[in-house]
Amino acid sequence: MNSGIVGFLFYTLIIISPLVFFTDLTRNPYYFQIVFAQAGMVLIWILILIKQKGMIVHYTNPFEKPMLMFYLWAIITWIISMFFLNHNYHVPELLEYSKQIYKKNYLFMSMFNEGFKKFLFTITNILLVYFFATNYVNEKNFSKIYYTFFIVGAVASIYGILQYFGIELIWPKVLNPFGGRCVSTFGNPNFLSSFLILLFPLMFVEYLDGKNMLLMFILMITYFCALLCTLTRSSWAGLFVSLLYFCFLFLQIDKQVLIKNIKRMLIIFVSLTILFIVWPKSPVGENSSPIGRITEIQLAKEVYSPLHQRFLIWLCGFDMVKEKFFTGKGWGLFELFYPFYQGKYLFIKKLSHRTHANNAHNEILEVWSQTGTIGLGLYFLFILTFFVYSYKLTKVQQDVYKKMLIVALSSSILAMLVDNLLNVTIHFCVPAFLYFFNLGVLPTFDHTRKQKTVNLSNSATIFVIFVGLLIIIKLFLNFLGEINYFKGFKYSKRNELQLALYYLSKANKFQRYEVNNNYELANTYARLKRHEEAIYYYYEALASNCGYDEIHFNLATVLMQKQDIQQAKLHYTQSLFINPLSKDAYAALGSLFLTDVEENLLAGIKLFEQATKVFPLEKDFYNNLGYLYIKNGQEYKALECYQKALEIDPNFEYARRNYTTLVKKLGIKDDIISFYNTSLQQIIKDVEQKKFDDAEQKCYNVLKVFPNDVTTKFYLANIYFSKGLLDKAINIYKQLLQLQPDNLNIRYNLAIALLRQKNFVEAEEHLNYILSKQPDNNLVKEQLNQIQQMKNF
Numbered sequence: 001m002n003s004g005i006v007g008f009l010f011y012t013l014i015i016i017s018p019l020v021f022f023t024d025l026t027r028n029p030y031y032f033q034i035v036f037a038q039a040g041m042v043l044i045w046i047l048i049l050i051k052q053k054g055m056i057v058h059y060t061n062p063f064e065k066p067m068l069m070f071y072l073w074a075i076i077t078w079i080i081s082m083f084f085l086n087h088n089y090h091v092p093e094l095l096e097y098s099k100q101i102y103k104k105n106y107l108f109m110s111m112f113n114e115g116f117k118k119f120l121f122t123i124t125n126i127l128l129v130y131f132f133a134t135n136y137v138n139e140k141n142f143s144k145i146y147y148t149f150f151i152v153g154a155v156a157s158i159y160g161i162l163q164y165f166g167i168e169l170i171w172p173k174v175l176n177p178f179g180g181r182c183v184s185t186f187g188n189p190n191f192l193s194s195f196l197i198l199l200f201p202l203m204f205v206e207y208l209d210g211k212n213m214l215l216m217f218i219l220m221i222t223y224f225c226a227l228l229c230t231l232t233r234s235s236w237a238g239l240f241v242s243l244l245y246f247c248f249l250f251l252q253i254d255k256q257v258l259i260k261n262i263k264r265m266l267i268i269f270v271s272l273t274i275l276f277i278v279w280p281k282s283p284v285g286e287n288s289s290p291i292g293r294i295t296e297i298q299l300a301k302e303v304y305s306p307l308h309q310r311f312l313i314w315l316c317g318f319d320m321v322k323e324k325f326f327t328g329k330g331w332g333l334f335e336l337f338y339p340f341y342q343g344k345y346l347f348i349k350k351l352s353h354r355t356h357a358n359n360a361h362n363e364i365l366e367v368w369s370q371t372g373t374i375g376l377g378l379y380f381l382f383i384l385t386f387f388v389y390s391y392k393l394t395k396v397q398q399d400v401y402k403k404m405l406i407v408a409l410s411s412s413i414l415a416m417l418v419d420n421l422l423n424v425t426i427h428f429c430v431p432a433f434l435y436f437f438n439l440g441v442l443p444t445f446d447h448t449r450k451q452k453t454v455n456l457s458n459s460a461t462i463f464v465i466f467v468g469l470l471i472i473i474k475l476f477l478n479f480l481g482e483i484n485y486f487k488g489f490k491y492s493k494r495n496e497l498q499l500a501l502y503y504l505s506k507a508n509k510f511q512r513y514e515v516n517n518n519y520e521l522a523n524t525y526a527r528l529k530r531h532e533e534a535i536y537y538y539y540e541a542l543a544s545n546c547g548y549d550e551i552h553f554n555l556a557t558v559l560m561q562k563q564d565i566q567q568a569k570l571h572y573t574q575s576l577f578i579n580p581l582s583k584d585a586y587a588a589l590g591s592l593f594l595t596d597v598e599e600n601l602l603a604g605i606k607l608f609e610q611a612t613k614v615f616p617l618e619k620d621f622y623n624n625l626g627y628l629y630i631k632n633g634q635e636y637k638a639l640e641c642y643q644k645a646l647e648i649d650p651n652f653e654y655a656r657r658n659y660t661t662l663v664k665k666l667g668i669k670d671d672i673i674s675f676y677n678t679s680l681q682q683i684i685k686d687v688e689q690k691k692f693d694d695a696e697q698k699c700y701n702v703l704k705v706f707p708n709d710v711t712t713k714f715y716l717a718n719i720y721f722s723k724g725l726l727d728k729a730i731n732i733y734k735q736l737l738q739l740q741p742d743n744l745n746i747r748y749n750l751a752i753a754l755l756r757q758k759n760f761v762e763a764e765e766h767l768n769y770i771l772s773k774q775p776d777n778n779l780v781k782e783q784l785n786q787i788q789q790m791k792n793f
Contacts, residue, residue: 006047007141010132011148013040018152018195018430019185023171026482027489027516030187034429038124039475041433045128046468054461056454058135061443063385067130070371070378071122074331077371078115081330082108088323090340090577091570102539109543110336113513118332124471125429126436133440142405142441146202149434153199154219157226160184160192164229166284180285182229186430193235194425196223197415198434201242201408207268208261209401217268224272228279228290236290238419242411243269249407253394257404302350309353310361310422316341317365321372328372334360339547339578346581347613354581356547359424363417366427386413386439393446402445409442481511489520500524508540515544519551526558534558549579557588565592583618586611590624597631604628612644617708619645623655630662638662643672650676650706672705683715692719710736714746721753729753744770751783760787 017037021029048056081087089095089107098106137145159169160182168174181189200223207216227235247265250257258265281289288296300307319341320329329337335358345351360366368376390410397403416426416435425431443449456464488503504521511517522537538555541548556571572589576582586607593604608625615621626641639662645655656673663671679702686695699716706712717732733750740746747766754763764787770780 003047003051006044006051009040009044009047011145013037013044014145014148015152017433018156021185021187025486026479027486028187028482030185031479031482035475035479037429037433038120039472041124041128041132042468042471042475044132046465049456049461049465054456054458056135056456058131058452058454059443059449060452061134061446061449062389063382064134064443066378066382066385070375070382071127073375073378074371075119075122077327077329077375078111078119078331078333080327081333082111082115085324085327085330087329087337091574094567094570094574097567097570098539098542101535102543104543106539106542106546109513110546111330111333113544114336115330115332120471120474121427121429121432122331124475125432129433129436130440133437134443135440137441137444142444146199149199150203150219153196154222156184156186156192157196157222160226160229161222164282164284166282174284176285178285179287180282181231181287182226182282184226188428189230190232190235190423190425191428191431193227193230193232194238194416194419194423194431195434196227197235197239197242197419198412198431198438199223200239201246201411201415202405204243204246204268205401205404205408208257208264208404210264213264220268221271221275224275225279228276229282231287231290231293232419232423233293234419234422235415237422238415238417241418242415245414246407246411249391249394249410254400254403257400305353308350309355312342312345312351312353313338313355313357313361314365315345315351316357317360317362317369320369321365324372326372326374328368328370328375331370331375334358334366334370336545336547339549343577343580352581354579359427361422361424363420363426366420366424383417386410386442390442393442397445406442406445409438412438413442477510478514481507481509481514481517483507484510485514485517485520488517488524492520492524497524497528501528508537513540513544515541515548515551518544519548519554522551523554526554531558531562535562547578549575549582549585552578553582553585553588560588560592565595568592580610581614583611583615586615586621590621594624594627597628601628601631605632612641617648619648619652619655622648623652623658626655626658635662635666639666639668646672646676647706648708650709651711676702676706676709680711680715683712687715687719687722690722692723695719696723710739714749718749721749726753726757730757742773744773748780755783755787758790760791763787 013036017033017040020032020036022032023029026032087107095105095107098104162169163174163182163184164180166174175183177183178189182192183189184192186192186195200220203216203220203223207213207220227239247258276290279290281287281292287293297304297307316338317334320334320337323329335356338357342354342357346354360369364376367379371379387410390406394403394406394410397406413435416431420426426435484503484507488500488505488507491497491500491503501521501524504517504524507514507517508521518537518541522534522541525531525534525537535555535558538551538558541551542555552571552575556568556575559565559568559571569589569592572585572592576585576589579585590604590607590611593600593607597604605625605628608621608628611618611621612625622641622645626638626645629635629638629641639659642655642659642662645652646659649655650673659671660673663673679698683695683698683702686692686698696716696719699712699719702709702712703716713732713736717729717736720726720729720732730750730753733746733753736746737743737750747770751763751766751770754766764784767780767784767787771777771784774780
């Protein structure tokens with residue numbers, strides 16, 4: 001790093017990328033960090049090539065070859081996936097329609113675009129960072145670089161701690177996107193936590209070395225407090241294992257280092273332990289304290305979203321492994337293919353936490369599912385070679401300080417790997433940058449490394465520089481696309497559709513295959529009734545990433561409006577395959593099946609049978625299923641469906657009519673409609689005669705058959721009120737009001753019950769609401785006057 005310009009740019013990059021973000025420029029406020037880091041790294045290498053006239057001096061190490069073999073194979077799997085693998089697409093007819101309408105196979109385009117993003121990330125965020133670190137970090141600049149990182153981490157930590165306690169310095173209001181977990185300048189608590197644990201072992205060495213002991217102690221305490229504020233348990237585990245590894249390695253190699261520093265180590269370890277125990281819960285959000293984050297894991301016995309959602313992702317990842325055992329689904333394609341695997345698991349209660357997983361949340365499955373068993377083997381070889389090499393390098397190093405730094409760097413790599421057994425941060429810009437930088441720095445302590453000189457010809461140098469400039473331009477255009485997309489998105493939400501169309505179209509020109517922008521652009525055209533353009537850009541969204549059920553659903557809706565029923569059915573089918581928990585998709589596809597029962601009878605029955613399992617309280621699904629059963633000659637099954645619909649809502653007229661007709665046809669006498677009507681008449685009669693106990697029992701009997709009947713519950717609440725059981729009455733009134741907020745009778749009775757309990761404030765709120773709807777209601781006015789008199793009294 002002899003060039004002043006290169007050095008200045010590098011330090012600018014490692015300061016700006018983790019710290020600078022824009023609150024109202026892009027949808028992801030931290031997108032600038034990605035562009036700046038990746039484009040900056042490419043620019044650094046362009047400047048190096050220009051300064052050195054195409055000559056690159058490279059220093060090799062033992063783990064580099066398996067590492068490069070892995071990433072080469074990873075890129076090959078992407079190519080194999082695109083051109084040679086059959087991915088068994090659920091509705092293959094859609095891909096043929098895509099070629100006719102969009103002139104491209106949207107699945108192939110999705111694989112290309114998603115894989116190309118990962119390809120660029122691999123080049124700019126992994127390999128260029130690693131090669132820069134391993135070739136240009138040395139004894140002269142090592143401390144300066146890492147002390148810069150330490151300061152950056154400290155700034156981010158302080159900001160994160162303030163956020164945790166509800167003090168926001170940059171955003172116009174306190175944000176709470178992660179339930180009180182701080183995000184600092186990183187936008188995600190997991191990104192911050194991984195960044196901190198990558199630096200912590202190096203600060204630990206500086207602390208033990210003693211030159212800046214007090215400063216390092218303060219920084220470590222600050223980092224640890226911020227780490228607690230992220231509430232990221234996987235990073236806590238990573239840090240713990242890394243420090244354990246550090247101590248264990250020195251027990252094997254040089255016990256004197258530990259013995260000499262035992263007091264300092266005890267001071268910091270005891271301090272961190274006390275902090276962990278006493279650290280309070282954030283006043284922002286609903287997350288617990290660090291101790292609570294550990295103890296709440298016992299909830300996993302039932303349904304615990306953080307764990308069971310990972311189980312869901314891991315099961316899908318393993319399904320990918322089983323399907324493509326040797327090659328995987330292709331590097332960078334996990335997010336694309338994941339939605340096609342999760343549907344069957346969503347019917348299991350504990351796994352029903354549907355997600356659009358961008359990564360596997362486990363580094364082993366991440367690699368295995370995308371690069372296959374061959375890739376996983378190469379990855380293990382790379383990691384194993386790294387740790388064996390770092391161990392040998394530590395043993396031969398004579399200088400104690402350098403020995404500790406080597407162990408600290410290998411500890412930081414271990415911390416990140418442990419963290420990413422439950423995390424994803426190796427695959428995101430800023431933490432990945434530091435991870436691969438540390439990886440590249442470790443071999444710089446090996447003075448026996450072989451030097452290789454690569455001399456590029458003038459034409460090769462120009463070509464590489466040209467490609468580098470294209471990458472920078474691509475990243476810059478992506479950034480402009482994100483800016484315009486965010487403008488268009490905001491105009492769309494304000495229903496200013498022409499302005500939305502202008503900016504979203506500009507965004508598409510800057511960044512053609514960006515799924516969110518294309519989806520919003522298609523939606524805007526659809527809202528403007530410009531159906532042809534809407535269809536085109538829905539296909540453009542599918543070509544960007546076809547793993548979103550919303551795209552298929554909206555495209556199907558537009559196709560249905562154009563009377564293209566066959567294609568609409570296929571897209572609704574694909575939408576339901578991706579997301580079998582979508583009520584709207586069942587209803588939409590079901591309505592198409594019902595328009596042509598003869599053609600779709602069996603498919604319709606299968607659809608509504610599944611719909612009633614997923615939505616057991618949806619009366620329309622039961623009624624439609626009953627109708628289809630009758631068409632299929634299954635009358636008793638139809639009767640069960642109509643009865644179920646009426647149990648949900650006894651006043652559902654369509655089901656009442658269908659049930660009554662079928663009961664007469666089948667000659668059934670003891671039907672539930674007669675029971676319901678008779679019971680209600682008896683309840684009313686008992687209430688009029690003040691036989692409240694008898695009426696109450698009859699309400700219970702009705703609710704056993706019709707547990708969701710609003711009318712019976714309303715009578716029961718009134719009975720409780722008449723018996724003086726005000727708490728029970730109020731509880732039911734409030735439940736009913738949630739179901740029917742505009743039912744003024746329920747609201748009035750609730751107000752009177754609250755008034756009886758002398759809860760004047762809440763009673764007054766409900767009475768004022770009624771008066772806003774019925775300004776001439778004298779009875780309500782009298783009640784409000786009474787409340788004022790009682791307050792004054």
